[in-house]
Amino acid sequence: MTALNKTSGLWSARLSRAVRQLEAGGGSDVQGYGPDCCWVICNICCWVRC
Amino acid sequence: MYLTKLASLHRISPETSLLLNALSGAVDLVNNDVRGKLLQLGLGGRPALEQQEIAMLTERGYLFANKGEEQAALRRLHDSYEKLRLQRPLQFVVFPTYSCNLACTYCFESSKLRSRPEIMTSQQVADLFAAAERISSEQPDKRCQIVLFGGEPLLPSTETVVGEILSLAAEKSLPAYVVTNGVHLCKFEPLIRQHLNTLRGAQITLDGPQRVHDARRKHADGRGSFAQIVQGVDLCLKLGVEVKLRVNLDAHNLGSLEELADVLKEREWAGNPGFQCLLAPVTDHLGSGRYPDLMREDELVAPVLGLWDRRPELREMLDFHLFRVLDHLISVIESGEQAWSPPRFHYCEADRGDTYAFGPDGMVYACPESVGTARHAVGLYSPRFKLWPRRLQHWQNRNVLTLPECRDCNIATLCGGGCAYAALARFGSPAHGVCGGAPEVVKAYVATLRKRFEARGLAPVA
Numbered sequence: 001m002t003a004l005n006k007t008s009g010l011w012s013a014r015l016s017r018a019v020r021q022l023e024a025g026g027g028s029d030v031q032g033y034g035p036d037c038c039w040v041i042c043n044i045c046c047w048v049r050c
Numbered sequence: 051m052y053l054t055k056l057a058s059l060h061r062i063s064p065e066t067s068l069l070l071n072a073l074s075g076a077v078d079l080v081n082n083d084v085r086g087k088l089l090q091l092g093l094g095g096r097p098a099l100e101q102q103e104i105a106m107l108t109e110r111g112y113l114f115a116n117k118g119e120e121q122a123a124l125r126r127l128h129d130s131y132e133k134l135r136l137q138r139p140l141q142f143v144v145f146p147t148y149s150c151n152l153a154c155t156y157c158f159e160s161s162k163l164r165s166r167p168e169i170m171t172s173q174q175v176a177d178l179f180a181a182a183e184r185i186s187s188e189q190p191d192k193r194c195q196i197v198l199f200g201g202e203p204l205l206p207s208t209e210t211v212v213g214e215i216l217s218l219a220a221e222k223s224l225p226a227y228v229v230t231n232g233v234h235l236c237k238f239e240p241l242i243r244q245h246l247n248t249l250r251g252a253q254i255t256l257d258g259p260q261r262v263h264d265a266r267r268k269h270a271d272g273r274g275s276f277a278q279i280v281q282g283v284d285l286c287l288k289l290g291v292e293v294k295l296r297v298n299l300d301a302h303n304l305g306s307l308e309e310l311a312d313v314l315k316e317r318e319w320a321g322n323p324g325f326q327c328l329l330a331p332v333t334d335h336l337g338s339g340r341y342p343d344l345m346r347e348d349e350l351v352a353p354v355l356g357l358w359d360r361r362p363e364l365r366e367m368l369d370f371h372l373f374r375v376l377d378h379l380i381s382v383i384e385s386g387e388q389a390w391s392p393p394r395f396h397y398c399e400a401d402r403g404d405t406y407a408f409g410p411d412g413m414v415y416a417c418p419e420s421v422g423t424a425r426h427a428v429g430l431y432s433p434r435f436k437l438w439p440r441r442l443q444h445w446q447n448r449n450v451l452t453l454p455e456c457r458d459c460n461i462a463t464l465c466g467g468g469c470a471y472a473a474l475a476r477f478g479s480p481a482h483g484v485c486g487g488a489p490e491v492v493k494a495y496v497a498t499l500r501k502r503f504e505a506r507g508l509a510p511v512a
Contacts, residue, residue: 001069001106002079005382010111011075011393012123015130022134 051104052114053091056124058460060496062503068496070379072463073124074111075393077382088112128451131395135402139193142182142224143407143418144215146170146208148201152231152275155266156300156332156341159201163422169207170410175214177432178408179222184435185406192404196226199407199418204234209241216245229253231267233275235282242289251292254283258297258306259313266302283319292324297368300332302343304353311364320367328369329354335419335472347373348490355498359505375464375488376495383499395449397466401480403446416445416480419471426474444480445470455483461492 007013056073059080067085069078080088087097099107107113114120148166150159157164170178186194196219198204203212219226225248232254235242242249256279257263264274286293297303297310307329314320314327331347334340351373358365373380377391399405400417407415413427414437420426428445429437448470450462459465468484476484 001081001084001103003106003110004077004079005075007076007109009075009390011073012111012127012130014075014390015127015134015392019130019133022137 051091051096051099052116052120053088054112054114054120055458056460056463057088057092057112059085059088060492062496063500068499069112070461070492071111072393072461073120073127075378075382076110076112077379078110124451127393128395128449131393134392135404136189136191138399138402138404139195140182140186140189141195141197141399141405142178142185143197143199143405144170144178144203145200145407145409145418145421146198146203146211146215147205147410148422149205150200150202150231151205151233151269152202152267153270154268155302156298156343158333158335158419159422164201166422168410170211170408172211172214174408174410174412174432175211175218177412177435179218181408181414181431181435182406183222185437194224196224198226198228198230200229202231202233203228204230204238206234206237209238212238213241213244216241216248220245220248224248225250227251227253230282231255231275232279232282234278236278236285239285242285242291246289246291249291251294252282252286253294253296254279254286255296255298256280256283256310256313258303259309262303262306262309280317283325284317287319287322287324290324293319293326295319295325295327297327297329298332299329299345299350299354300341300343301345304345304350307357307368308361308364311361311367314367326369327367333469335469336475337472346487346490347375348487348494351376351491351494352498355495355502359502373491373495374466375461375491378464379492379495383502393463394466395451395463397448397468397470400445401448401467401470403442416442417471417474420474448480450483453481453483455485459483461488464488464492 054071054073056071058070058072060068060070062068065081067080069080069088084103087099090097104113111123114123147169148163150164182194186192196215198212198215216226227250230252235252255267257266260274260276263276267275269275283293283295319325331350332341332344334344381391396402405416405418407418407421408431409415409421411422412430412432413424414429414431415421415426416428428442448467450456450467453467456462456467465488468486468488470480472484472486473482474480476482
């Protein structure tokens with residue numbers, strides 16, 4: 001079995017870290033998370049990294 | 051020992067399979083031995099997994115003691131997601147008019163809607179800002195922004211009302227963006243200059259080099275729009291208004307992406323920090339079947355990835371946000387986790403209660419695609435403000451944990467449940483999952499992996 005992503009980067013770890021960073025006022029995981037429109041292209045929502 | 055229902059196996063080669071975990075986000079390669087054991091486990095069997103395999107599968111979030119533990123993990127993930135969701139801005143999408151000056155070959159809006167003449171009045175503008183204030187007062191921690199949309203928001207007939215909207219946005223310190231076909235941008239130059247602190251960005255559509263673009267995004271009399279749009283993009287970049295150039299992609303213009311990239315280079319847009327080009331498949335959420343050049347998302351996967359493999363420099367230039375179902379896989383496999391893509395419990399901002407669209411008909415809609423039809427409205431804002439909670443809840447409670455069609459899907463958190471407007475059109479309510487070909491998109495991507503892994507010299511699975 002070969003892991004293609006790090007276990008420390010799995011969703012639960014990353015979201016928990018992002019929540020902790022958010023409560024502490026910000027951080028790289030929160031920025032990485034960004035607004036959902038970063039990942040959704042419908043008719044208006046491509047304000048990537050807005 | 052319980053294998054999460056959100057695990058899926060996808061064969062890459064006769065010896066190797068991709069193991070994907072839509073609960074933890076783990077992406078792994080496994081050999082046929084492990085594949086066989088996982089398939090047995092999924093069927094309720096008791097395969098002879100080695101201790102090391104159990105340890106790794108547990109650490110990677112595939113194995114749980116029982117279903118209850120798996121569901122608890124899913125709920126914890128959703129709770130974290132919801133906390134972060136509050137980070138996203140409230141979007142007030144304003145339609146100064148439903149009418150449009152172009153007659154694009156693939157337009158998703160009905161010609162009946164596009165020909166509606168009403169223009170938002172000054173009173174409606176005041177009422178919509180009052181409504182926006184009431185809505186945002188219930189979520190005081192959220193940022194807010196104004197998005198001008200249509201129809202086409204920048205028409206000679208809307209200049210006055212657009213000026214009023216931008217002035218009120220400025221007064222309330224709300225950033226504003228415009229989604230425009232770009233034809234009249236230069237005519238709006240004085241207004242743009244006046245509101246440079248408020249108008250932060252413009253999404254402008256350009257579907258290819260001139261001959262391709264003009265054949266599809268044209269005026270009612272058949273004239274093309276390329277030349278005007280190019281001037282509009284130049285103007286925005288000169289004034290410091292961020293430009294997201296949107297390319298609506300289908301069989302008609304797929305073959306001209308390299309030529310488009312040449313245009314971006316020639317005009318020195320590529321490389322400008324205020325410029326970004328995004329590919330977006332033309333979609334037919336209503337399933338009308340009217341547009342013959344429409345390509346399903348899974349049909350676009352191989353040609354677009356082939357282009358990126360052939361011309362890697364275009365990957366930067368033509369942004370990789372095309373296949374939303376693949377966001378996570380692409381962030382892991384293609385981008386080396388530099389950008390990360392969280393689980394997708396919702397499909398788009400309309401499902402999260404982050405978007406309120408205001409039409410010139412005085413109605414409020416949850417989804418900008420559903421505007422103009424009163425039975426799809428979730429409230430009204432002029433002459434009085436009233437939201438209808440039951441209708442609103444259909445949109446805002448919509449996620450992969452509440453949609454019955456998504457409960458047993460092993461890639462639900464990659465997809466988000468599909469388009470709510472498509473569900474509304476198909477089932478009469480947004481409270482249904484609409485698959486939208488998500489499994490096929492994953493399959494199409496996996497089918498490209500063997501070659502890509504070989505090209506990168508990725509080691510075979512031990």
